[in-house]
Amino acid sequence: MSGGGTQNGLRKALGAIKDSTTVNIAKVSSDYKELDINIVKATNHVERPAKKKHIRAIFAAISSTRPRADVAYCIHALARRLSKTHNWAVALKTLIVIHRALREVDPTFQEELLNYGRSRDHVLNLSYFKDDSSPNAWDYSGWVRTYALYLEERLECFRVLKYDVETDRPRTKDLDTPELLEQLPALQQLLSRVLGCQGAAVNNFVIQLALSMVASESIKIYNAISDGSANLVDKFFEMQRHEALKALDIYRRAGQQPPSSFLQAMEEYVKEAPRASNVRKDLVxxxxxxxxxxxxxxxxxxxPEVPSEPPPPVxxxxxxxxxxxxxxxxxxxxxxxxxxxxxxxxxxxxxxxxxxxxxxxxxxxxxxxxxxxxxxxxxxxxxxxxxxxx
Structure with a gap:
């Protein structure tokens, strides 16, 4: 057996021992024994997606029918799992559990996750995470950090929009100007995190699972930005100057290549747009x-008909x-x-x-x-x- 294969086998064996030890500790000392065991088994070191029965058990513990203390404990257990691991598979599978919960559990889970982040370090903050146990693990851990940034931005977008762009109907086409100027930048930032997930190690099946969820959500994010951009254009020439400046920045960031004459017209309007809440009377x-x-x-x-009368002498x-x-x-x-x-x-x-x-x-x-x-x-x-x- 080659040296690389031996190290890989040792890492898998060590990971299995860690998982088994954690499960045994949970059986003895945890007040939420069943929940802790399911979290460990759903986020173990095995480089395969979690079993459905463990995912269902976790989702049942964070539903809106459960006491808020139970939901808070589940979030705390997932955050602890993320903060203590140095294995890319454990971190990625934990993020997938959280991502699926955002998509499949009622919005109260997102609200509890936001509240948890306000009181302590953000549960999704993996900016310093790395797994240097192998060259592949090093590459995979880089994508784990990118994926965590996307989920963190997704949660922030939920806070701004007050709804989930993935599970709810997009509302940007019907927004008034102030809400439109607030929500479009949040959606654009979320889309930039989606683009950051490109170039993933698609050879790994667990990463492919996470990437497929990101890709499916990118369609609705894109449609929401598209509807909002059209709404923005319709309202642009009615905006006050400070609003028009924000709208122009949003339009530029949208990555569009509009007709140059249109962009020029928008810029000219910004220069002449009214600064007060009312239209300037001196323009009349x-x-x-x-x-x-x-x-x-x-x-x-x-x-063309020839005029019957000669034109006036002018x-x-x-x-x-x-x-x-x-x-x-x-x-x-x-x-x-x-x-x-x-x-x-x-x-x-x-x-x-x-x-x-x-x-x-x-x-x-x-x-x-x-x-x-x-x-x-x-x-x-x-x-x-x-x-x-x-």
Whole structure:
């Protein structure tokens, strides 16, 4: 037998002895004998997933029907198991038990876990954990630390959102601006922890089990961010300046590659957005504008009619300038803006745009002026999120 195989066999034998000793101690000295035995057996040194009967026994001890003292003791026992072990398999299997409890037990367990973390060191703090017993153990322990960070962030996200993004319906599409600006950063931080779990040692079956749970949750996290980002865009041009600054940072962090004109429009709005709670009154102008921006749509089958009356002896109207509509590439799925977009060439053939600047004296009474923050009288550029700035 090679030296590496001998060491591996010795480690497994030593781990089995430790598990057996811990179980025997629990049988003699523990007030929660059955619970302690099931925790040890569910998080033993064997590099295989825990048996269902041990998991069910632990979940029964932390359900909402049990006394809070029993739930607190179970959390304490799991935290003690994490803090004392130097074996990556024990640490990982303990984290998996906690992760499954977050997903499968009622929300009272998450609340108790948060309360436990406030009164003492966080149960999921494994920043100094390492298993240097072998090269593989060293790599695995690194992923254990990353996994613990994800679970810690998941719990923090629950505290901010007041619901579990995995088990409950995402609510970001219906949030008001203050809640949206608070919840989206928490979800983005959680998604960054998901991305940190990439590159795991997928050859190990226990790690694959944990990674599969993270991957399944990443879909709902992504959808919640997508809905919230779309909601953020809808509300952006109604925000006050301090809110718009936060929204712009959130939008940038979302990892989107939106049209440059859209990002520029958002940045320009931040510079001019109202700073007070009310819209600035000095933006209202009663006088007629000197010029307006008019858009004429020409159809292929229509022939322009010649005016029956000669134009008045004023400055001639310049010929309309044809504007090419650039081909639009839809942004990534995060904003859910993946609707089919008409090709530029087809759009030009069916509905070309003519942009004309006309003097105010010739302005028809029915022409609608553009507005700023809902106040008529100011010419501004209107923004179409699918075509950039018009």
């Amino acid at each position: 102008v009663d006088a007629k504008p000197k010029a307006i921006l008019a858009i004429e749509y020409k159809k292929e089958t229509e022939v 400055q001639p109207v310049p010929e309309p300038v044809q504007v090419e509509v650039p081909a639009y590439e839809p942004p990534p799925d995060l904003l859910s803006l993946d609707d089919p977009v008409t090709e530029a060439s087809e759009f030009d053939q069916k509905n070309s745009l003519a942009l004309a600047i006309m003097p105010a004296v010739d302005q028809p009474t029915s022409t609608a002026t553009t507005s700023v923050n809902g106040t008529s009288g100011l010419p501004v550029q209107s923004y179409n999120p699918y075509s950039g700035l018009i």
